[in-house]
Amino acid sequence: MSLSEVLNATLAADLKPRDEDLDLFGLTHQGLVRSDNQDQFLIGTLHRELAVHGTSLPTAQLPLRGERFATFAVVADGVGGSADGAAASRRAVETIARYVQSTLRCFSAADPAHEPAFVEAFRGAALEAHEAVRALGGDDREHGNPATTLTLAIGVWPRAYVLQVGDSRCYVYGDGALRRLTRDQTVAQDLVDSGKLTPEEGARSPFHNVLASAIGGQHPDPVVTAVNQLRDAVVLLCSDGLTRHVSDAELAEHLGSLRSAEQVCRDLLRLALARGGHDNITIIVGRARRARRARSGDSSVAE
8 A cells, every 4th residue: 555545544534423423313204195104214333343252341341332334324115005015115124234234344444446346245235135025025916026215325434335226315415515316216217318208297207206126126226326425414315205395406405504413304304294295204314523512322213
């Protein structure tokens, strides 16, 4: 490793957010029309752990949890308007959690030389979730197999990776601008990308909510996007129950005036419900604050 690489690695380590810098919150709501909630979410951090099998030392003085090397969040929106959709999203999130814990924790640093392998392992997480959801169905399913969207973001400082299947979304807000990191995998978006529909026509198309790719579906197409992490940037993951009621411009306005992850999640939920709440709504917001503050802990709530 050259001197410049060593210096860059040292600088990155110095800038890495501490646990108390993290401000993470998620919530889910069934909305005002649906009779149940088929969305699922999970926020987690991965740490190097020490399992003590015997010691004369006070365990309270030992660093049992160890250093955090990754932070992740996942949103899954069950497809089908039935219990099958709820089962699919639950199975997908459970599978992702196990995969991240077992396989992805092997990649404790996102060194550029290792990034292709990390991305391939990330895609493997989606395909493993796909097989787990497919196992829920049977050959005699009258309405096809259960399916779900899957949007997963994992930060391994100083890089972040977003995996997308379906039309739940991941955004990042920083330097006064909102950027969507995912592409909706819908039939309407395919028609827009091929030039057969304008973006405005795509938004009005009856195929706007028809998935071209889904976990558990016929043609899952996991796409991974890698970006650099920035301190004070705000990451938003959400199901389409939010974005069908709240525009990107409004998302940018709320994230730009964020006081806390919990506050902005609740404000966006209230806005979506005020406009009809026609679908299940799931929102996760996370940021790494530039200046450390008194630790309040990571929070999540299901409503």
